[in-house]
Amino acid sequence: xxxxxxxxxxxxxxxxxxxxxxxxxxxxxxxxxxxxxxxxxxxxxxxxxxxxxxxxxxxxxxxxxxxxxxxxxxxxxxxxxxxxxxxxxxxxxxxxxxxxxxxxxxxxxxxxxxxxxxxxxxxxxxxxxxxxxxxxxxxxxxxxxxxxxxxxxxxxxxxxxxxxxxxxxxxxxxxxxxxxxxxxxxxxxxxxxxxxxxxxxxxxxxxxxxxxxxxxxxxxxxxxxxxxxxxxxxxxxxxxxxxxxxxxxxxxxxxxxxxxxxxxxxxxxxxxxxxxxxxxxxxxxxxxxxxxxxxxxxxxxxxxxxxxxxxxxxxxxxxxxxxxxxxxxxxxxxxxxxxxxxxxxxxxxxxxx
Amino acid sequence: xxxxxxxxxxxxxxxxxxxxxxxxxxxxxxxxxxxxxxxxxxxxxxxxxxxxxxxxxxxxxxxxxxxxxxxxxxxxxxxxxxxxxxxxxxxxxxxxxxxxxxx
Numbered sequence: 211x212x213x214x215x216x217x218x219x220x221x222x223x224x225x226x227x228x229x230x231x232x233x234x235x236x237x238x239x240x241x242x243x244x245x246x247x248x249x250x251x252x253x254x255x256x257x258x259x260x261x262x263x264x265x266x267x268x269x270x271x272x273x274x275x276x277x278x279x280x281x282x283x284x285x286x287x288x289x290x291x292x293x294x295x296x297x298x299x300x301x302x303x304x305x306x307x308x309x310x311x312x313x314x315x316x317x318x319x320x321x322x323x324x325x326x327x328x329x330x331x332x333x334x335x336x337x338x339x340x341x342x343x344x345x346x347x348x349x350x351x352x353x354x355x356x357x358x359x360x361x362x363x364x365x366x367x368x369x370x371x372x373x374x375x376x377x378x379x380x381x382x383x384x385x386x387x388x389x390x391x392x393x394x395x396x397x398x399x400x401x402x403x404x405x406x407x408x409x410x411x412x413x414x415x416x417x418x419x420x421x422x423x424x425x426x427x428x429x430x431x432x433x434x435x436x437x438x439x440x441x442x443x444x445x446x447x448x449x450x451x452x453x454x455x456x457x458x459x460x461x462x463x464x465x466x467x468x469x470x471x472x473x474x475x476x477x478x479x480x481x482x483x484x485x486x487x488x489x490x491x492x493x494x495x496x497x498x499x500x501x502x503x504x505x506x507x508x509x510x511x512x513x514x515x516x517x518x519x520x521x522x523x524x525x526x527x528x529x530x531x532x533x534x535x536x537x538x539x540x541x542x543x544x545x546x547x548x549x550x551x552x553x554x555x556x557x558x559x560x561x562x563x
Numbered sequence: 564x565x566x567x568x569x570x571x572x573x574x575x576x577x578x579x580x581x582x583x584x585x586x587x588x589x590x591x592x593x594x595x596x597x598x599x600x601x602x603x604x605x606x607x608x609x610x611x612x613x614x615x616x617x618x619x620x621x622x623x624x625x626x627x628x629x630x631x632x633x634x635x636x637x638x639x640x641x642x643x644x645x646x647x648x649x650x651x652x653x654x655x656x657x658x659x660x661x662x663x664x665x666x
Contacts, residue, residue: 226611246610354594356601358608 214258214373217286218247219296219312221305225265233304235267236274237281246358250295253366258373262289268304271311272467273460278308279315286316293369298327298351298361299334303537306334307467310341310348317345323372327351327361330387336535337465339389347372347386382419427536442556445523447546449531450497450504450563451489452480463490464532469542471549475524479508491532492563506561523555531563564602569612572603576619586623587631591651593659596625600663625660627653 222232224245243251243260251260264285271278286294294316299306306328313324314337327349328334338348347368351361364385371378381388397404404421411418436442453461459470477483480501487494487501502508505526513519527546531539550558576584586603590596598608603621607614624631627648632640 224609224611245615249610249616354598356597356608358610 214292215261215290216254216258216369217289217291217294217316218243218250218260218263219282219294219309220245220247220263220265221271221299221302221308222265222267225263227265227267233267233269235265236270237264237266237278237285239264239285246298246362249359250362250366253362254369257370258293260295261291262286266308268302268308271308272304275311275462279311282312283316283319286320286322291320291322293322293373294324295365295369296324296326298349298358298365299329299332300351300355300357300361301329301332301353303333306332307337308334310334310337310346313338313346313348314341314343317343321345323347323369325349325365325369325372327365329353331537333535333537335387336537338387340465340533340535342389342391344389344391346389347384349386436557439519439557440517442519443521443523443554444510444519445550445553445555445558446474446505446507446510446526447558447560448504448526448528448563449534450528450561451487451494451530451532452485452497452501452504452526452528453488453530455484455486457486457488461488461530463488463530465535465538466529466531467535467538467542469527469529469546471525471527471546473525474505474507474522477507478511480505481508489530489532489563497563504561504563506559510559523550523553564599564607564612564614566612569602569607569614572619572621573613573617576621581619581621584621586621588623588625588660590625590656591647593652593655596656597659597663599623600660604663623660625656627657628660 222235223229225238225240226245227235240263241261242263244263247260247263254260262285264282266278266282294313296309296312297305299309309326309328313326316322317324322345324343324346326334326338326346328351330350335348338346349361349364349368351357368384368386378384380393399407408418408420451461453459453470454472459468461468461470474480485501487497487504497504507526510522514522529542572586588596588599590599600623601608602612602614603619603623606617606619610616626632626644635644
């Protein structure tokens with residue numbers, strides 16, 4: 211009987227609960243391996259036993275992140291697990307995000323290793339990199355589920371290594387996505403010699419590996435200027451975390467995945483109404499005293515009177531932007547923009563916080 | 564691939580025998596075509612459906628492939644399928660299935 215106990219986390223589909231129609235199912239668990247957990251168990255062999263499979267609906271997780279992670283962590287604790295395997299999630303964004311959050315929560319609470327896998331462009335990879343947990347490892351997968359066997363094999367092999375406390379190589383040796391930890395090592399050549407050698411390799415078309423990978427971001431094309439600003443309709447957008455009292459849309463202080471819009475039709479200043487400010491990235495006291503700093507409604511009303519532009523959109527758009535994942539913010543912005551376009555908005559004022 | 568469809572194909576394979584079944588796919592893109600092909604041959608790659616770990620090894624074609632096209636009345640093919648063939652990534656789908664058969 212294997213000595214090590216493993217929990218496998220999957221979403222509602224891989225747990226066999228259902229498809230999108232069951233994406234709102236709450237956290238649950240099933241004894242033993244389920245679905246892809248079965249071949250995973252075969253690959254783990256006698257090294258470990260999947261004693262419990264926990265699952266959660268993708269939508270339920272997204273709307274109850276903290277509560278779901280606590281519940282899943284408690285399941286792991288109750289079953290005295292030694293290691294967590296989550297996924298693989300491939301390109302499923304909600305599932306990948308859930309795997310990254312579950313691994314973060316469980317490894318932090320229980321001080322155990324967690325292994326997950328998803329496509330490199332899955333938004334969950336950004337979460338994984340942001341958390342930078344020493345005991346969480348994410349392996350790259352193919353885009354579609356036909357890469358399942360390969361993904362399971364990678365996760366199982368690495369899990370066996372972790373459980374055996376075998377010495378681990380660098381990410382590119384082990385195959386997992388780097389988390390960004392800097393490790394001191396000795397080199398036989400000094401930095402200048404290595405840099406020159408790298409340059410010679412590059413010029414000669416030989417392969418080389420940069421010691422400091424430079425992250426590049428896609429260039430965002432700049433929109434043309436508004437042709438007639440005096441007749442324009444402007445919308446206000448804030449990432450400063452100004453929200454209605456009681457936080458009815460359930461925002462978090464950081465890493466939000468949704469946006470809200472709130473009416474400012476009847477107001478001439480943000481101080482005409484009560485607002486809360488929720489943002490994990492700055493001291494919000496000044497904003498609470500005067501939310502016009504984040505949503506410059508008072509200034510805009512004045513500018514309209516002065517004829518600087520014609521109309522202010524009746525709602526402002528909001529998401530608390532702290533630690534926002536690039537891919538998520540890209541999606542939120544796109545959704546907001548589609549709605550604004552339909553409403554005849556010509557331009558957006560997004561005040562820096 | 565839909566779990567109900569997996570279950571039905573499994574029943575048909577048991578009832579009529581694998582050699583008497585041909586699967587015809589109409590998947591609109593490469594990803595769907597590849598996953599469906601794998602499910603019908605090597606088993607459900609997600610390991611969720613009735614064909615999880617079940618290698619039926621069935622003969623699978625996509626409607627865009629030549630053996631199927633040539634079996635259909637050209638006028639009917641032109642009327643019903645040609646527009647779709649032009650609008651979808653048909654060459655990529657056909658190439659992907661040919662590759663899948665070798666691999």
